[in-house]
Amino acid sequence: MPVANNMGQLENMFRQHLQKAMRVVQAKAEEDMFEETGMFYTVGTPKLYPRTGGLGSSPRTTALSVGGNSVSFEAYLEPPDYSAVNAYLQSLGYQSYFSGMQVLTAAEQHRAHILGKPYFWSRAKKKIERDFYNTMQSFFS
Numbered sequence: 001m002p003v004a005n006n007m008g009q010l011e012n013m014f015r016q017h018l019q020k021a022m023r024v025v026q027a028k029a030e031e032d033m034f035e036e037t038g039m040f041y042t043v044g045t046p047k048l049y050p051r052t053g054g055l056g057s058s059p060r061t062t063a064l065s066v067g068g069n070s071v072s073f074e075a076y077l078e079p080p081d082y083s084a085v086n087a088y089l090q091s092l093g094y095q096s097y098f099s100g101m102q103v104l105t106a107a108e109q110h111r112a113h114i115l116g117k118p119y120f121w122s123r124a125k126k127k128i129e130r131d132f133y134n135t136m137q138s139f140f141s
Helices: 007-042 087-091 100-108 120-139
Strands: 059-061 065-067 070-072 075-077
Touching: 007 059, 007 070, 007 075, 007 120, 100 120
Parallel strands: none
Antiparallel strands: 059 075, 065 070
């Protein structure tokens, strides 16, 4: 195990170890998001609209941001492009165009007749939080 001879070396060792830990958290966050958005498709089979799979491919993370003694990244869902108009939905009196963010929000909250397993983002955030704490504990205990 390396030994620090001064505070600068100790801080550098800490930063390197923290970056390794955050890379693990980042990878687990992506897994969590893909797992939960994938599970969305296990509930219901829509008859009014085709499934595009856009939600399942929406998880993203940014590159690690390192500054001073902090390391971070962002985990998010990239709103899919749902620009096609559904004439059948319009004929029934439904809005046939939702933005990607409207679709993500409605799917999460089980609204707007979107069929799927709701609360995928809520579950993913809980898993990411759990993975963060477990990873930090494993790296720094």
